[in-house]
Structures are given as structure tokens and as C-alpha cells.
Amino acid sequence: MKSGFRQSMAWLHTWVGLLVSWLLYFIFLTGTLGYFDSEIDQWMSPETPVFQVDGRQVIPVASKFLLENAQKSDRWRIYLPVTRSSSYLWISYQKNKGKRHSATLNPYTGEKLVKRSTAGGQTLYKMHYRLRYLPRKIAYYIVGICTMFMLLALVTGVVVHKKIFKDFFTFRRGKKPSSWLDGHNALSVMSLPFHFMITLSGLLMLLYTLMPLVINAHYGFEKDARTQFFNDYFPRGEASEPTGVSAEMLSLEILYDKAQQLVGKDNIISFSITAVNDVNAQAKFNLIHKKPSDSEASIVLNAITGELISKNLQEKGSKSFYHILLALHEGLFANTSLRWLYFLSGILGTGMIASGMILWTVKRRNKAKKNGGGNLGYRMTEGINVASIIGLPIAIGAYFLANRLLPLDIAERAAWEINCLFIVWGLMTIHGILRAIFKSADNAWVEQLNLAAAVFLLIPLISTITAPKNLFTSLVETNWVFISIEIISLLVAFSCLFLARYLAKLFRFELVNDLGTKPTVVPREHN
Amino acid sequence: MIILLSLMMSHGLVCLLLAMHKYNKQVKSFPKRDKSLTRALSFSGWSLITLTIIISINYFGVGNGLVWFFAILTLCASFICLMFSFTADVTAGLVFFLPVNILKLGLNKYSALIYLLIYLTTCLTLWLM
Numbered sequence: 001m002k003s004g005f006r007q008s009m010a011w012l013h014t015w016v017g018l019l020v021s022w023l024l025y026f027i028f029l030t031g032t033l034g035y036f037d038s039e040i041d042q043w044m045s046p047e048t049p050v051f052q053v054d055g056r057q058v059i060p061v062a063s064k065f066l067l068e069n070a071q072k073s074d075r076w077r078i079y080l081p082v083t084r085s086s087s088y089l090w091i092s093y094q095k096n097k098g099k100r101h102s103a104t105l106n107p108y109t110g111e112k113l114v115k116r117s118t119a120g121g122q123t124l125y126k127m128h129y130r131l132r133y134l135p136r137k138i139a140y141y142i143v144g145i146c147t148m149f150m151l152l153a154l155v156t157g158v159v160v161h162k163k164i165f166k167d168f169f170t171f172r173r174g175k176k177p178s179s180w181l182d183g184h185n186a187l188s189v190m191s192l193p194f195h196f197m198i199t200l201s202g203l204l205m206l207l208y209t210l211m212p213l214v215i216n217a218h219y220g221f222e223k224d225a226r227t228q229f230f231n232d233y234f235p236r237g238e239a240s241e242p243t244g245v246s247a248e249m250l251s252l253e254i255l256y257d258k259a260q261q262l263v264g265k266d267n268i269i270s271f272s273i274t275a276v277n278d279v280n281a282q283a284k285f286n287l288i289h290k291k292p293s294d295s296e297a298s299i300v301l302n303a304i305t306g307e308l309i310s311k312n313l314q315e316k317g318s319k320s321f322y323h324i325l326l327a328l329h330e331g332l333f334a335n336t337s338l339r340w341l342y343f344l345s346g347i348l349g350t351g352m353i354a355s356g357m358i359l360w361t362v363k364r365r366n367k368a369k370k371n372g373g374g375n376l377g378y379r380m381t382e383g384i385n386v387a388s389i390i391g392l393p394i395a396i397g398a399y400f401l402a403n404r405l406l407p408l409d410i411a412e413r414a415a416w417e418i419n420c421l422f423i424v425w426g427l428m429t430i431h432g433i434l435r436a437i438f439k440s441a442d443n444a445w446v447e448q449l450n451l452a453a454a455v456f457l458l459i460p461l462i463s464t465i466t467a468p469k470n471l472f473t474s475l476v477e478t479n480w481v482f483i484s485i486e487i488i489s490l491l492v493a494f495s496c497l498f499l500a501r502y503l504a505k506l507f508r509f510e511l512v513n514d515l516g517t518k519p520t521v522v523p524r525e526h527n
Numbered sequence: 528m529i530i531l532l533s534l535m536m537s538h539g540l541v542c543l544l545l546a547m548h549k550y551n552k553q554v555k556s557f558p559k560r561d562k563s564l565t566r567a568l569s570f571s572g573w574s575l576i577t578l579t580i581i582i583s584i585n586y587f588g589v590g591n592g593l594v595w596f597f598a599i600l601t602l603c604a605s606f607i608c609l610m611f612s613f614t615a616d617v618t619a620g621l622v623f624f625l626p627v628n629i630l631k632l633g634l635n636k637y638s639a640l641i642y643l644l645i646y647l648t649t650c651l652t653l654w655l656m
Contacts, residue, residue, distance in 0.1 A: 166547065166549060168544075168604070168608075169540075169544050169550060169604075169607065169608045169611055170549075170608075171608055171609070171611075171612040172612070173612055173613075186605075186608050190601050190604045190605045190608065191597075191601040191605075193597040193600075193601075194597065194598075194601060291588055291590045291591050292590035292591070292594070293590055324590070328594065333590075333591065334594075337529060338591075338594065338595065338598060341598035341599070341601065341602060342598070344598075344601065344602060344605075345598065345601050348601065348605065
């Protein structure tokens with residue numbers, strides 16, 4: 001620890017940042033991709049058409065399906081294809097709290113849609129807080145600790161950065177450590193409000209795991225204390241239980257129209273009916289998020305008489321604060337253009353973490369070169385940096401390729417897509433570390449960038465060969481989801497290729513320079 | 528509206544950038560030791576950014592407006608920072624082209640305020656409509 005306050009903060013910023021940077025990079029990258037989880041879902045189910053229809057048009061189709069298939073069930077749930085996150089008519093039904101059945105339907109014809117088994121964008125998004133292969137609680141603790149470190153790094157970063165306004169636009173190109181420092185500062189400061197919001201809200205979302213004693217103080221330490229707390233604090237509001245006395249419900253069309261009169265047109269995303277065809281039947285309508293404070297907005301109607309039972313359009317007090325932060329974190333209310341800006345901010349955040357990781361090694365590079373490549377710690381850091389910064393995108397590319405290449409009838413196909421991601425990432429980590437330890441991380445950067453270019457170039461190519469939809473048909477059909485994903489893949493591929501060539505030239509130049517000026521130092525490449 | 532907000536934000540940020548000696552010394556055509564110009568640029572920059580917040584909140588509501596404001600700030604600031612590091616003169620031209628080349632006002636405190644005037648007029652017109 002250094003003596004002065006600012007120096008101490010700089011020390012803390014460096015080490016707190018580095019320690020969790022690899023996992024934070026994973027969290028930020030997968031979280032950023034999560035802003036387009038539904039679009040990735042669509043791309044990963046290429047055989048299924050996507051629909052956007054008026055919610056009212058779908059009700060007769062849903063009604064017909066439920067009458068034919070779920071007459072004896074006591075719970076119905078219907079998701080309407082009215083937003084980006086619900087592209088099909090999705091219906092589920094359940095009897096006596098037994099097994100829940102569900103069906104994905106064509107909203108015009110009611111025909112069942114068969115999707116390939118895929119982990120999709122949802123799993124990719126969930127990994128940013130649930131991680132993988134770990135028990136939920138442990139994953140939450142790990143992510144929570146990383147988030148706390150991130151918040152600490154942000155605060156110390158602001159303290160360290162003396163001239164935050166004066167240096168707002170500073171980026172000195174071509175001056176090695178300064179360029180990386182400027183890049184790191186610029187990436188951090190440009191989207192600082194986003195970084196603070198995302199970190200603080202992320203931390204608050206894990207509040208109940210990280211601070212369990214608050215719950216225990218009020219609900220005790222019994223096994224079901226947590227469940228009791230969640231039932232009280234976040235009541236589901238669909239607890240109407242069947243009494244056994246049957247009664248005829250209003251039709252779904254009438255209930256939907258009544259709800260629309262109360263909340264306005266095109267505002268309902270889903271609804272559920274509990275205690276179906278019972279005197280206790282209730283219909284709960286959930287509303288579309290249109291602004292941050294809209295979370296959990298819903299109305300409940302009596303399904304027999306159509307009377308309004310409760311209207312919950314805005315939460316109050318601390319719960320409202322919690323839901324606003326949740327909506328801000330997930331961008332639940334964001335339309336397509338705002339979602340792209342969320343994505344940009346996420347990419348800047350990912351870039352901030354990556355540039356911080358690189359800055360650590362760049363600052364120590366000259367010293368390491370003089371010592372024949374640096375000590376094991378330095379080399380390991382370099383290797384893990386390569387494996388994270390380039391290896392993870394390669395693994396995500398492999399995940400997309402696995403979706404197209406794995407046989408459709410393979411058992412646990414969705415799990416295997418994810419396994420492919422982690423197998424490839426593992427291989428990239430081994431490659432990066434071994435290269436850094438035994439030869440030079442420089443080679444690993446170039447090799448992995450070339451591999452990344454190849455993988456992302458293959459995505460649209462393999463998709464064209466194996467899937468019914470591809471870049472060309474999507475252009476004809478103006479399917480922007482497919483067009484965007486495949487064009488972004490191509491852009492990433494060409495950027496990686498350009499970067500690989502640039503770095504190869506730079507490293508060769510450095511090598512020649514080193515040999516010319518300091519002939520006594522033998523570069524590691526020649527050991 | 529998003530395009531208008533982005534343009535206002537970009538011009539506001541470039542004005543602020545040019546008001547700082549650290550950056551304006553990199554622009555060839557920028558007059559040296561012209562305090563009234565830098566003061567006018569600073570005023571114009573802060574006013575345009577404030578106007579962007581007001582319009583965002585007025586148009587999108589408090590919650591969505593603030594989110595839009597910060598999102599546009601991030602986008603425009605990143606773009607201008609990148610652009611300025613590659614071509615400082617072209618970036619300055621974003622603010623100077625209209626008053627110097629088209630309106631022939633030259634580089635003075637009045638030319639620095641021209642965008643503020645334009646955007647205020649545009650916003651007032653839109654509001655009255």
C-alpha cells in the first residue's frame with residue numbers, strides 16, 4: 001500500500017481491478033449480449049417463424065387451443081406475440097399444481113411450432129449472473145463479490161482520475177502506455193453513468209443473497225424463512241385457489257377487452273387465469289414495460305363477472321426503487337434504438353475491463369522484457385488476458401456454430417451447446433497460458449485473433465449451408481434479426497483479422513528493434 | 528427527436544472541447560488567446576447539453592428521458608473523442624464550418640453562439656407546433 005491517499009487509491013484500483021477482471025469481463029460480455037437475448041433466441045431457432053401481431057387477434061386462437069387441450073386444467077397462462085421478447089403465442093396449463101404443459105403456437109393458425117432444442121440467448125444472458133456448473137448460491141456469491149470489487153474499482157478509479165472533465169476527450173494515439181491509459185480512461189468515463197448504474201443495480205439484485213441477515217432478523221433462521229419473506233414481499237397475486245364449485249367464466253375475448261378498457265390498447269403482454277371455471281376464477285393481466293417504473297404492473301379481474309379486483313400499476317416505496325433499478329439494469333423498457341445504445345454502453349464497459357487488463361501488462365512489459373520475458377506471475381497474467389479477451393469471444397462464436405452443427409436429435413442438445421462454449425474456452429485458456437509461459441503471449445494474441453476471425457467468418461457461412469434462413473434469404477425477407485447477427489459476425493471477423501495483422505507487424509517491429517538496440521538481451525522467441 | 532438530440536449533444540460537446548486550451552491548441556485555425564471565444568464556446572456547450580436534458584425529459588418523461596440523455600451522451604462523446612484523436616481540424620469544423628464558411632462570420636464569440644441560437648429556435652418552433 002502506498003503512502004498518499006491518491007496513490008493508495010491507485011494501488012487499490014490496480015489490484016482490485018486485476019483480481020476479478022477476468023470474471024468481470026465474462027460477466028460484462030455475456031450480460032451485454034443479453035440485451036439481445038430474444039434476438040439471439042430467434043437466430044438460434046432458424047426453422048421457427050417469428051410473429052408480431054395485435055394481441056386481440058390472437059385471443060380466439062388461444063381460446064380454441066385451451067378449450068381443446070386444457071379444459072380440465074385449473075391454471076392457464078398465455079403469452080402474446082406482441083413484443084421482441086415474445087415472438088410466438090405461448091400457452092401453458094397445469095392441473096392441481098401438477099406437471100405444467102406448454103405449447104408454442106402459430107398465432108394465426110394455432111398450429112404447434114416445433115423448435116430445435118437450443119440454449120439460446122437466454123442461457124447466454126443468465127450466465128452473466130448464474131455462471132455455469134456451480135450451485136446457484138455459490139454463483140451468486142462469486143458474482144456478488146466481483147460486483148463489489150467492480151464498484152470499488154469504479155469509485156477508486158474516479159478518485160485516481162484527477163482531471164476527469166479536462167481529460168474527457170483525451171486519447172493520445174501511438175504512445176504505448178499512455179494510449180492504453182487514455183483508452184482505458186475514455187472507455188470508463190464516456191459511459192460512467194452506465195457503469196455505476198449497472199454495478200449498483202447488479203449489487204442490489206443480489207441483495208437477498210449477500211445480506212441474508214436482514215431477512216433472518218425479521219423472519220428467523222428456520223428453513224422456510226426465506227420463502228416466507230419472498231411470499232410476503234413479492235406476492236404473486238395469482239393465489240386464487242379452486243373451491244370445487246364450478247361456474248361459467250367469461251370468454252377470454254371478453255376478459256381481454258375489459259382489461260384493455262382499463263389499461264389501454266396494446267399494453268398487455270401476458271395473462272393468466274387461476275381456478276379456471278370455478279367460482280373463484282381470476283384473470284391477471286401483465287402489462288408491457290414502457291418506462292423504468294412499469295415493472296410488475298398488472299391488473300386482476302374476476303373471471304366470472306369481469307369486475308376489477310386489484311390494479312397494481314406502480315409499486316411504492318423501497319419496492320418501487322428496487323424494480324426501477326431492475327428495469328434499468330435489464331433495459332426492460334428499452335425499444336430497439338435504446339437497446340442498441342445499452343449494447344454500446346455494455347461494449348464500452350467490456351472494453352474498459354479489457355483495456356485495464358492489458359494496461360497492467362503493458363506497464364510491466366519493458367521490465368519483463370529485460371528479465372527474459374518476466375516472472376511466472378506476469379506470464380500467467382498475459383496468458384489469461386489472451387484467453388479472456390480473445391478466447392471468450394471465440395468460445396461464444398463456437399457456441400453459435402454448435403447451434404448449427406450439432407445433430408438435431410442429440411440428447412441434451414442445449415446443454416451440449418453450452419458445453420461446447422466452455423470446452424473451447426478451456427482450450428483457449430490452455431493455449432494462452434502455455435504460449436505465455438513457454439514462448440511468448442505475443443504469439444498467442446496473433447494466433448487467437450486469427451482463430452477468432454475464422455470462427456466468426458464461419459458463422460454466416462455455416463448458417464447458409466445448414467439453416468433454412470441465411471443472410472441472403474434474410475435480406476430478401478428483411479429479417480433484421482438475422483441480418484444484424486450475421487453482419488456483426490462478419491464485422492467481428494474482419495476486425496479480428498485486421499487486428500491480428502496489425503499486432504503481428506507491431507510485435508515483429510518490436511522484436512527487430514529490441515535485437516537492434518539491445519543485442520545482449522535475447523528475446524524469448526529465440527530461447 | 529433522437530437525431531435532433533444527438534446533433535445538439537454533439538455540437539455541445541464539440542463546443543466544450545474547443546473551449547479547453549488542451550484541445551483547441553491542436554486545431555490549426557483556432558485563434559490564440561481569445562478568451563471571449565472560449566468563454567462563448569463554453570457557455571454555448573453547457574447550454575446545449577442542458578437543453579438536451581430538458582428536451583429529453585420533456586419528450587420521453589423523467590425515467591426514459593434520463594436514460595436517453597445518458598445513452599446519447601455516451602454515443603456522442605465516444606464518437607467525438609475518437610474523431611478528435613484522428614482529425615482535430617475536421618472535428619472543430621463541425622462547429623466552425625457553418626459560421627465561418629457559410630455565414631462568413633469569422634471565428635469570434637458570435638460564431639460560437641450560432642448553434643445555440645439555431646437549436647433554441649428549432650426547439651421553440653417544435654414546441655409551438
